[in-house]
Amino acid sequence: MKYLKLNDGNNMPLVGFGTFKATEQEGIDAVKHALLKGYRSIDTAAIYGNEVAVGKGIKASGIARDEIFVTTKLWREHLSYDEAKQEFENSLNRLDLDYIDLYLIHWPANAKNYDNWQKANADAWKAMEELQAEGKIKSIGVSNFFEEHLEALSKTSNVKPAVNQIEFHPGYWQQDLVDYCKKQNIVVESWSPLARGKVFENETLKKIANTHNTSVAKVCLRWIIQHDVIVIPKSTTNERIEDNIKLFDFELTSAEMSQINELPKLGFSGEHPLHWPDNVI
Template sequence: MFMEYMTLNDGQRIPLLGFGTYKATAATGVESVREALRQGYRLLDTAAKYENEEQIGEGIRLSGLSRKDIIVTTKLWREDLGYAQTKQAFDRSLKKLGLQYVDIYLIHWPANAKNYSNWRQANADAWRAMEELQAEGKIKSIGVSNFWPEHLDALLQTARVLPALNQIEFHPGYWQPEVVAYCQKRGIAIESWSPLARGKVFGHPVLEGLAQKHGKSVSQLCLRWVIQHGVSVIPKTTSPERMAENLDIFNFSLTDEEMRQIDHLPEMGFSGELPNNWPDRV
């Protein structure tokens, strides 16, 4: 199986296509991870909030693969920000995963003024704890998720380690080009969540037409569009057929004009989740 990779600013090399596990819980979670690894996925994405870290760890153990061949991402939930809270939350995640270390650890959502009296300090304290865990060898790469430039600007005032990754909502109809440009200019990699716009991409005439032209599915077209932006992507599915389909995106390319067509699609599939507005949606 062919795979393309990106190298993070700390030197860690990760696949451009990974496997998302949101909502993959209980026995389904274990089996989906095991099957994804069997098919060739080597980047797994979970989070404390998904409540499936035990299942992800079990799927890894059942796969029979060497731990060093798998990139595991998990995330710090937004209600656990702060120095001591971050250390405690990380220990819980590591124990649930049953691993000795995590490859990528992200702040899942930034603190904001609506929820923290000093949101800048809450993020900075969490980051300091993550820097220490990285120095101890418990995390290979540290990063963030759903951070806008204003949150990164504040974080970078005290950070000793530049975030390696910012995982954001990124799909046709909502891909946050300003956030992408800010991060890529600074060497912070972007990773896409919800790449299929919560299913809203299916049936769209532009996407259907381009997919047909390339002899691919709309899912494959959208995933290819993401990675041609230099962005890694973590589609989620529990279907073995969909897993295989999602992997089959490295044998075609979109032209510059086709990329522009998709870039300029009107808003669709936006989750409504905003880092300055949680826990409410717009």
């Protein structure tokens, strides 16, 4: 496994395992299998409703806790100092862990849902900074934050976000935001790396996959990590779990990278941090 160094000095695996929709026994089995097949980063969130299953899967794997990088997230309806503290403890208890490696604000507050969205984000962030200082969280970060949210947060924060997890896939990779984060030394992490299945219909991606005798899925995942962006593919199928981590035995050419970069808009989820609750997650 390859790692990226975060701005706080911690190392995060370049390829992790996403658990959205992996619940109950299926979730336990998927997390256990992923860890036994070499994954060392597990991504969950309070809103996924599977933190108990993820925690059980981690323990069932028998892999030492200090070898596993665990991410969970604070839901956007709880963006206050007190709620952030309580929601973190709830997540920690459900996971049955002593600490979290990365805790993210899942979505930023917006003007539709908070009278003062800047203060809501800042208050939740203050709680996270304190939890980090107490050793309960190793790294703190955000998810789905635009530049305006990051700039506002920087005016009150003492700790810079280590990670910004955003929608990032062929056909929608938010290049300006990625460039901004990299200039700020904030690592970018991709969610929805396969564009909710839309990539499988694309002829350019099919052709590149054939060239490398591999799958469209692996071409997309490889494209993401060649951008130095962390990727967290999700599956509950053992064969796909095993295949999604095998990304280091081929490399896309610069021409292929450019072809994928230039694909027209494809597979955008429609989920937007300024518009919720018009969309679900």
